[in-house]
Amino acid sequence: MKEEPMVPAPTDDPDDVSAEPEDLLESLVKRELHLLGEDPEREGLVRTPHRVAGALRFLTQGYRQTVEDVMGSAIFEEAHDSMVLVKDIEIYSLCEHHMLPFFGKAHVAYIPDGRIVGLSKLPRIVDVFARRLQVQERLTEQIAQAIEDVLKPQGVGVVIEAVHLCMMMRGVEKQNSRTITSAVRGLFRRDNRTREEFLRLAASDTSL
Numbered sequence: 001m002k003e004e005p006m007v008p009a010p011t012d013d014p015d016d017v018s019a020e021p022e023d024l025l026e027s028l029v030k031r032e033l034h035l036l037g038e039d040p041e042r043e044g045l046v047r048t049p050h051r052v053a054g055a056l057r058f059l060t061q062g063y064r065q066t067v068e069d070v071m072g073s074a075i076f077e078e079a080h081d082s083m084v085l086v087k088d089i090e091i092y093s094l095c096e097h098h099m100l101p102f103f104g105k106a107h108v109a110y111i112p113d114g115r116i117v118g119l120s121k122l123p124r125i126v127d128v129f130a131r132r133l134q135v136q137e138r139l140t141e142q143i144a145q146a147i148e149d150v151l152k153p154q155g156v157g158v159v160i161e162a163v164h165l166c167m168m169m170r171g172v173e174k175q176n177s178r179t180i181t182s183a184v185r186g187l188f189r190r191d192n193r194t195r196e197e198f199l200r201l202a203a204s205d206t207s208l
């Protein structure tokens with residue numbers, strides 16, 4: 001049986017294993033350009049493998065972060081026990097099926113149980129999971145679960161509305177369809193009124 005290499009040869013010399021991982025990624029992008037019928041040596045493309053590798057590393061930096069890292073010591077004892085909602089958190093992620101962007105907004109809410117978190121930390125938790133290869137459904141669940149785990153609140157609700165370039169630019173070419181996903185925990189799941197209040201607030205256009 002003919003053995004297919006798992007990945008294209010990383011450098012011009014397939015036996016060269018001395019390349020650093022960064023260089024390897026660049027070499028793969030260069031190879032990709034070649035396989036697409038381009039000339040990777042032409043002026044406009046010479047630095048492209050370097051830039052693409054850097055962009056990919058940035059867009060997947062969530063793999064190298066943990067929720068604990070970004071939370072630091074930003075959890076505070078507080079008796080507040082009504083809903084806290086941060087709306088319109090920008091999301092930029094990559095779909096794991098095509099490695100094309102999907103982007104939109106997340107609305108993240110929780111009801112504290114003796115502990116609150118610094119508000120700026122919620123968007124950072126979102127980014128830990130958005131900056132990976134994702135499907136929107138799992139991204140939504142992971143954000144909800146992370147807040148559940150670190151805060152042990154009475155409830156958590158997350159709604160994400162996003163558009164997917166893999167739908168817009170290829171295949172079905174649906175330019176205007178938005179995908180909405182939600183994940184609820186605790187009171188948001190058990191109590192209809194809480195869930196409805198959250199979904200109503202998340203859906204409302206309250207731009208300042």
Ligand SMILES: [Zn+2]
Binds near residue numbers: 097099100164
């Ligand atoms: Zn896709």
